[in-house]
Amino acid sequence: DAGVTQSPTHLIKTRGQQVTLRCSPISGHKSVSWYQQVLGQGPQFIFQYYEKEERGRGNFPDRFSARQFPNYSSELNVNALLLGDSALYLCASSLGWDHGYTFGSGTRLTVV
Amino acid sequence: QQQVKQSPQSLIVQKGGISIINCAYENTAFDYFPWYQQFPGKGPALLIAIRPDVSEKKEGRFTISFNKSAKQFSLHIMDSQPGDSATYFCAASAYSGAGSYQLTFGKGTKLSVIP
Numbered sequence: 001d002a003g004v005t006q007s008p009t010h011l012i013k014t015r016g017q018q019v020t021l022r023c024s025p026i027s028g029h030k031s032v033s034w035y036q037q038v039l040g041q042g043p044q045f046i047f048q049y050y051e052k053e054e055r056g057r058g059n060f061p062d063r064f065s066a067r068q069f070p071n072y073s074s075e076l077n078v079n080a081l082l083l084g085d086s087a088l089y090l091c092a093s094s095l096g097w098d099h100g101y102t103f104g105s106g107t108r109l110t111v112v
Numbered sequence: 113q114q115q116v117k118q119s120p121q122s123l124i125v126q127k128g129g130i131s132i133i134n135c136a137y138e139n140t141a142f143d144y145f146p147w148y149q150q151f152p153g154k155g156p157a158l159l160i161a162i163r164p165d166v167s168e169k170k171e172g173r174f175t176i177s178f179n180k181s182a183k184q185f186s187l188h189i190m191d192s193q194p195g196d197s198a199t200y201f202c203a204a205s206a207y208s209g210a211g212s213y214q215l216t217f218g219k220g221t222k223l224s225v226i227p
Contacts (some may be wrong), residue, residue, distance in 0.1 A: 004155075033214065042118075042201050042217030043156065055212035090155050092215075100146060101215060103155035 002026070004104035006091050012110045013081050021076045021107045025093030031055075032074040033101065034066055035090040043090055049074055081111045115139075116204050118218025125225050131189040133221045135202035138183065142204035146215070147176065147187045150199045159200075160187075192225045199223070 005024045013019050025032050031050045035043035045058040049068035063079045072093075078085055088108050092101040117136045125131045135145075143164055148156035162169045162176045162185065169176045175188040189196055202218040 031213075035215075040220075042203075042219050043215070045214040045216070048212065048214055050212070056208070056214050058214070092155075100158045100161055102158065103148075105153070105155045 004091055004093050004102050006089075006104035006107050008107060009105065010108045010110075012112060015081055015083060015111055017081050018077065018079045019081060019109060021078075021089050021091075021109070023074045023076070023091030023093075023104060025072050025074070025091075026102055029093035029095055029102075030072055031094045031096070032068055032072065033092045033094070034074070034076045035092065035103075036060075037088040037090055037106070039087075046076070078109075083111050085109065086111045116202060116216050116218045118202050118221060120221060121219070122222045123224070125192045125223065127192065127194060127225055127227050129192050129225075131192045131196070131223055131225070132186060133200055133202070133223075134184065134186045135218050136182075136184045137204050137216075139204070139206065139216075140183070141206040142216075143207065144205040145176070145178065145185050146203050146205070147174075148201045148203060148217075150201065150220075156201060189223075192223075194225045194227055197223055197225050 007022045033048040034046040037043040047066040048056040052068045066076045068074045088106040090106045092103045094101045146161035147159045150156040160171045160174045173190045178185045199220045203215045207213045
């Protein structure tokens, strides 16, 4: 079975630009979450989508947005990039709240 | 703010020894406690998880001990091997209803197992 797939794997952007990251969940998983992991820290929750609706939002500015499509894939958009947005962006999918989350390998975003 | 505090920050263990990582939480609404293992350049991988109605769970060389009254839980890695060298994260989750749930992570423990 394919795991959670994320694209692209690496990305370099300039300050002020916009970026779109993509995620395909494990087949049958209806919940997709996004996390930001800064080097040396634990992942921080950004968004959760379940059945194509936003179910949770972490403490991130409005420059961050996301959506989930009818096939349960998801996109994370970040506008007006700042140097501090440089991080590993992780997507996770789940069957349910206590079924565990399966993470993708992430997208490494570098803002210069 | 929901927090999960993890210690130690780093840990060096001899091959064959026991690795112990501890976590403490504040929010009593947390009801699912997973541990993740992360290798460089990879996403976190679920190792083992526990719910608060159980005090201990064992899977192979990995054991979670859970103390609900103290709001603490720990990961024990028995017979630690060099291949176990990775960063370990504890996490906690609470179901908020309507399909809403999120993981709160600790800051991680970098484990090095030396031969």
